[in-house]
Amino acid sequence: xxxxxxxxxxxxxxxxxxxxxxxxxxxxxxxxxxxxxxxxxxxxxxxxxxxxxxxxxxxxxxxxxxxxxxxxxxxxxxxxxxxxxxxxxxxxxxxxxxxxxxxxxxxxxxxxxxxxxxxxxxxxxxxxxxxxxxxxxxxxxxxxxxxxxxxxxxxxxxxxxxxxxxxxxxxxxxxxxxxxxxxxxxxxxxxxxxxxxxxxxxxxxxxxxxxxxxxxxxxxxxxxxxxxxxxxxxxxxxxxxxxxxxxxxxxxxxxxxxxxxxxxxxxxxxxxxxxxxxxxxxxxxxxxxxxxxxxxxxxxxxxxxxxxxxxxxxxxxxxxxxxxxxxxxxxxxxxxxxxxxxxxxxxxxxxxxxxxxxxxxxxxxxxxxxxxxxxxxxxxxxxxxxxxxxxxxxxxxxxxxxxxxxxxxxxxxxxxxxxxxxxxxxxxxxxxxxxxxxxxxxxxxxxxxxxxxxxxxxxxxxxxxxxxxxxxxxxxxxxxxxxxx
Amino acid sequence: xxxxxxxxxxxxxxxxxxxxxxxxxxxxxxxxxxxxxxxxxxxxxxxxxxxxxxxxxxxxxxxxxxxxxxxxxxxxxxxxxxxxxxxxxxxxxxxxxxxxxxxxxxxxxxxxxxxxxx
Amino acid sequence: xxxxxxxxxxxxxxxxxxxxxxxxxxxxxxxxxxxxxxxxxxxxxxxxxxxxxxxxxxxxxxxxxxxxxxxxxxxxxxxxxxxxxxxxxxxxxxxxxxxxxx
Numbered sequence: 001x002x003x004x005x006x007x008x009x010x011x012x013x014x015x016x017x018x019x020x021x022x023x024x025x026x027x028x029x030x031x032x033x034x035x036x037x038x039x040x041x042x043x044x045x046x047x048x049x050x051x052x053x054x055x056x057x058x059x060x061x062x063x064x065x066x067x068x069x070x071x072x073x074x075x076x077x078x079x080x081x082x083x084x085x086x087x088x089x090x091x092x093x094x095x096x097x098x099x100x101x102x103x104x105x106x107x108x109x110x111x112x113x114x115x116x117x118x119x120x121x122x123x124x125x126x127x128x129x130x131x132x133x134x135x136x137x138x139x140x141x142x143x144x145x146x147x148x149x150x151x152x153x154x155x156x157x158x159x160x161x162x163x164x165x166x167x168x169x170x171x172x173x174x175x176x177x178x179x180x181x182x183x184x185x186x187x188x189x190x191x192x193x194x195x196x197x198x199x200x201x202x203x204x205x206x207x208x209x210x211x212x213x214x215x216x217x218x219x220x221x222x223x224x225x226x227x228x229x230x231x232x233x234x235x236x237x238x239x240x241x242x243x244x245x246x247x248x249x250x251x252x253x254x255x256x257x258x259x260x261x262x263x264x265x266x267x268x269x270x271x272x273x274x275x276x277x278x279x280x281x282x283x284x285x286x287x288x289x290x291x292x293x294x295x296x297x298x299x300x301x302x303x304x305x306x307x308x309x310x311x312x313x314x315x316x317x318x319x320x321x322x323x324x325x326x327x328x329x330x331x332x333x334x335x336x337x338x339x340x341x342x343x344x345x346x347x348x349x350x351x352x353x354x355x356x357x358x359x360x361x362x363x364x365x366x367x368x369x370x371x372x373x374x375x376x377x378x379x380x381x382x383x384x385x386x387x388x389x390x391x392x393x394x395x396x397x398x399x400x401x402x403x404x405x406x407x408x409x410x411x412x413x414x415x416x417x418x419x420x421x422x423x424x425x426x427x428x429x430x431x432x433x434x435x436x437x438x439x440x441x442x443x444x445x446x447x448x449x450x451x452x453x454x455x456x457x458x459x460x461x462x463x464x465x466x467x468x469x470x471x472x473x474x475x476x477x478x479x480x481x482x483x484x485x
Numbered sequence: 486x487x488x489x490x491x492x493x494x495x496x497x498x499x500x501x502x503x504x505x506x507x508x509x510x511x512x513x514x515x516x517x518x519x520x521x522x523x524x525x526x527x528x529x530x531x532x533x534x535x536x537x538x539x540x541x542x543x544x545x546x547x548x549x550x551x552x553x554x555x556x557x558x559x560x561x562x563x564x565x566x567x568x569x570x571x572x573x574x575x576x577x578x579x580x581x582x583x584x585x586x587x588x589x590x591x592x593x594x595x596x597x598x599x600x601x602x603x
Numbered sequence: 604x605x606x607x608x609x610x611x612x613x614x615x616x617x618x619x620x621x622x623x624x625x626x627x628x629x630x631x632x633x634x635x636x637x638x639x640x641x642x643x644x645x646x647x648x649x650x651x652x653x654x655x656x657x658x659x660x661x662x663x664x665x666x667x668x669x670x671x672x673x674x675x676x677x678x679x680x681x682x683x684x685x686x687x688x689x690x691x692x693x694x695x696x697x698x699x700x701x702x703x704x705x
Contacts, residue, residue: 008575024589031596130666137673144680148687157687158700164684165634165697168677169625172641175670176618179648182663183611186656237703546686550679557675560668 009066012073015052015059015081016118016125022048023114030107038105045110046092049117053085069127069189077125079333079483080260084124087252087340088117090458094245094348097452101356102150102243109149113249116142120257124264129178129188132261136174136225139254140167147242147250159241166224166234174221180214190269198272215277218265219284226258228318229287232311236295239307244359247303248347251310252340259317259332267324268485274324281321282415288315289422296429302350302361305429306343309388312426313339319419320403323410326484331402333480338395338469342387345462349381352451352459363433369442371434374449376456380463382434387466389430390423395469402477547599558587610651617644631685631695635678642674 010017026041026048033041056078064073091113099105119138126132144167148160182188185196224231239247266277292312299305317335320328353370354360371378387394400423404416451459469476565572565580594600617640624637646667653663689695 024586027593028589031593130662130669133666134669134673137677141673141676141680144684148684151687154691155702157684157691158702160684161631161688161697161700164677164681165625165631165638168638168681169634169641171677172618172621172638172645175642175645176648178666179645179652179663182649182666183652183656186652186658188662188666240703546682550682553675554679557672560671564668 012064012066012071015056018052019114019118023111026107026111041107042096049089056081070131072125075483076485080124081121083256084117084120084253090344091249093454093458096454098245112142112146120253123257124260127190146246149243155241159238163238170221170224173217177214177217180210184210193269222262226314227311228284228314229291236304236307239303244351248344251343256336285315285318293422293425300363319407323407328406329484330480331406335399338399341462341465342384346384348458349377352455367436368440370446371437378437380459383463385430385433389427393470395466398473607655614644614647629696629698631697635681
């Protein structure tokens with residue numbers, strides 16, 4: 001093959017290259033710096049993320065593509081890049097004091113965070129299933145390691161092992177699906193598939209079967225990555241066992257990346273055969289919402305509660321796949337932006353409540369009355385919980401509102417009724433956290449905690465962000481609407 | 486179609502038969518005069534310690550893992566080498582970057598002390 | 604000449620064996636090996652499709668190379684995780700590694 005046929009365009013992937021370079025530098029510094037100088041490593045990590053963000057902003061609106069559609073810088077990709085970079089930035093801030101507390105200030109942790117972010121950006125910014133798969137694997141492998149980062153903690157080890165075994169099992173389904181789709185169309189390029197999908201496949205005869213089997217396998221694989229029921233089993237265990245900032249990270253970036261790839265594959269490439277797969281997403285959405293919310297009711301461990309809530313929120317987002325209109329896609333973008341803010345804020349509060357000995361996750365023992373002793377944490381936790389439950393005037397309300405209203409417009413009233421009932425159920429367990437924090441007598445061991453600067457900053461930023469999006473959602477919604485493919 | 490598989494079957498039969506035949510032949514012709522030194526396990530000329538069938542030390546796993554990773558990266562070098570001449574200078578630089586990344590990994594592993602026998 | 608169907612059947616068979624192994628094994632290393640089988644089933648699919656479907660025969664082969672590499676990386680990470688588990692539990696039986704439930 002002639003190399004000149006490949007349109008090499010480095011500009012398109014500058015944000016990714018920056019992350020990769022900073023990742024390698026962090027790895028090398030981890031290996032060569034003396035132990036007492038490692039405090040600078042997290043600062044290097046967030047500088048890298050900020051630089052990458054800067055270059056992504058510069059690319060916004062350009063619509064560049066390169067490497068024969070393998071790398072894209074369309075607005076859709078860049079909007080997701082913003083989501084990933086912001087969530088990684090917040091997670092780096094969360095990790096600074098957490099790792100100091102654990103006496104584990106290490107560069108490889110931040111390097112893996114950067115690599116995971118790079119992988120997510122690859123997933124969102126490609127037209128080619130090869131690159132989507134590679135990005136997904138970069139994310140997954142980094143996360144397997146990160147979730148087992150507390151090497152001495154049996155829970156962390158178990159989380160890592162379960163994540164790894166189930167994750168690679170699901171990956172094999174995903175690539176089997178990609179193989180079948182490749183067999184059907186003779187290409188892995190989504191743009192070409194979009195063009196070919198309405199017609200019968202290249203490989204006449206068995207084409208229908210190959211295509212539908214491939215779509216089924218793809219849904220299983222991605223369903224695992226976004227933790228939709230019935231492929232959700234890993235998420236609660238990984239959340240409970242993984243280091244708290246990593247649990248927050250998994251709930252934010254990788255999930256959004258999975259949705260980005262799903263959006264591109266199903267609502268772009270397979271949009272012409274939408275009636276064939278709508279029902280599957282309908283079922284997944286209903287199962288995820290209902291199971292997630294019902295199981296969350298019983299949780300007393302806040303990290304597990306947030307895991308089930310994350311599964312339920314995944315269900316709400318899947319509604320947009322059923323309706324599939326442009327306003328639904330922009331609704332997903334809005335929802336994910338709001339979701340990373342409220343979820344990472346909640347995780348920041350959990351980290352602040354914890355210490356080296358305890359994780360700060362037990363609702364009864366560690367949160368009873370804690371809101372009165374730590375008014376700052378209490379007030380902001382209330383904001384995050386209200387937003388997760390979907391009360392106005394928070395971002396969570398508008399996120400749900402846009403997705404539900406677009407589904408009604410597309411004629412899926414039944415699905416929206418189920419979703420609203422689910423939202424009402426979820427109010428119970430979100431409000432229970434607030435009730436415990438403010439209206440229960442405090443337990444003995446609940447004391448005022450000192451909040452490190454970086455954690456306070458995350459809580460403040462996410463809290464303000466949620467309120468700002470709740471009061472003035474139009475700006476972000478316009479941006480999201482301009483960012484659909 | 487089935488006739489193609491007949492060839493495979495024929496090869497299989499001949500392959501197995503040939504191996505059996507050679508073993509039988511050596512059994513028939515070769516003299517058999519064992520002594521303790523001859524029956525020892527062969528370990529590159531060293532005096533062997535213990536049995537050959539032992540559980541390997543878990544310390545080997547690090548080397549094995551590192552080997553697995555670096556071994557597989559070669560898979561990218563082969564196709565590159567095959568078409569090297571028609572690709573030109575740019576592909577050469579690309580491959581240098583690729584190898585540089587691998588070397589980063591090796592340096593990290595080395596500095597972290599994973600190559601030391603502890 | 605074996606046709607595409609033969610390769611697809613082989614791959615499907617291998618995939619089923621892999622799934623069976625991954626679901627029934629209790630030894631973590633055994634599950635890892637079953638997962639490697641799954642990856643290899645996919646590789647057979649890709650190479651067969653590249654040979655029979657794709658006029659340029661490039662995408663499938665390139666994908667196979669990537670899958671091989673990723674499988675190696677996953678195996679390395681997985682083995683490291685299993686070693687951690689071994690140190691904690693003195694064994695790699697996944698049924699016994701079960702502190703967290705529901």
